Amino acid sequence: GDSVTQMxxxxxxxxxxxxxxxxxxxxxGYPSLFWYVQYPGEGLQLLLKATKADDKGSNKGFExxxxxxxxxxxxxxxxxxxxxxxxxxxxxSDLAGSSNTGKLIFGQGTTLQVKP
Amino acid sequence: xAGVAQSPRYKIIEKRQSxxxxxxxxxxxxxxxxxxxxxxxxxxxxxxxQNNGVVDDSQLPKDRFSAExxxxxxxxxxxxxxxxxxxxxxxxxxxLVRVVGSPLHFGNGTRLTVx
Numbered sequence: 001g002d003s004v005t006q007m008x009x010x011x012x013x014x015x016x017x018x019x020x021x022x023x024x025x026x027x028x029g030y031p032s033l034f035w036y037v038q039y040p041g042e043g044l045q046l047l048l049k050a051t052k053a054d055d056k057g058s059n060k061g062f063e064x065x066x067x068x069x070x071x072x073x074x075x076x077x078x079x080x081x082x083x084x085x086x087x088x089x090x091x092x093s094d095l096a097g098s099s100n101t102g103k104l105i106f107g108q109g110t111t112l113q114v115k116p
Numbered sequence: 117x118a119g120v121a122q123s124p125r126y127k128i129i130e131k132r133q134s135x136x137x138x139x140x141x142x143x144x145x146x147x148x149x150x151x152x153x154x155x156x157x158x159x160x161x162x163x164x165x166q167n168n169g170v171v172d173d174s175q176l177p178k179d180r181f182s183a184e185x186x187x188x189x190x191x192x193x194x195x196x197x198x199x200x201x202x203x204x205x206x207x208x209x210x211x212l213v214r215v216v217g218s219p220l221h222f223g224n225g226t227r228l229t230v231x
Contacts, residue, residue, distance in 0.1 A: 004158075034219070043120075044159070044207065044222040089158055093218075103149060103172060104209075104220055106158030 002027045006090050006107035013080055013114050021075040021110045023064075023090035031094035033057075033066055033073040034104065038087045047075075047088070080114045087111050118142065120223035122208050128229045134196035137226045141189070141210030147171075148185055149220065150193050151207040159207055165191065198230045 048057035151159035
């Protein structure tokens with residue numbers, strides 16, 4: 001079945017450092033890909049998405065490009081801030097195949113800690 | 117617009133007791149999901165509704181978990197009897213339509229501790 005794999009955390013960076021969180025996926029069809037973020041004490045929020053190959057999703061300085069050839073959707077930010085400290089989840093949604101109903105399938109999450 | 121509402125926010129019960137969680141999705145959202153998030157893991161789908169019909173409950177432990185969505189709006193998830201391994205955050209989410217690319221809107225979740 002479909003699955004998502006993220007890099008292990010926690011990732012600890014200094015403020016203004018460059019961020020990459022790796023995400024790869026396995027899917028039956030042509031899924032949409034998402035990054036969700038969970039700030040301490042809050043619910044999951046959509047950060048960005050891409051619905052087809054070579055699309056780039058972006059929001060709040062974060063970017064991710066849908067790479068079909070490498071089945072990847074890595075999250076990047078050029079200069080992180082303390083306020084970016086959170087747990088980041090990569091996810092896919094796929095309607096191909098009998099078992100796929102459009103639900104989100106999540107990776108295990110990567111904790112980001114940004115120090116001043 | 118108002119977000120997805122869940123209650124209670126926290127619940128502590130002893131094993132073998134029963135518990136129920138409530139979710140009110142965003143108005144007009146036809147699709148409703150219940151996810152289980154165990155500490156240190158990503159959310160895992162338990163059940164998905166389209167209006168008041170079940171679309172996917174393949175990962176719902178049906179011997180102890182049940183869920184309903186009366187009138188296609190609010191939903192209740194019940195656990196009876198609870199086990200220690202049910203300790204998790206239970207997330208409710210809704211989306212406007214069931215199409216690829218349509219984002220899910222999540223509530224803040226109910227944190228369940230089973231002792």
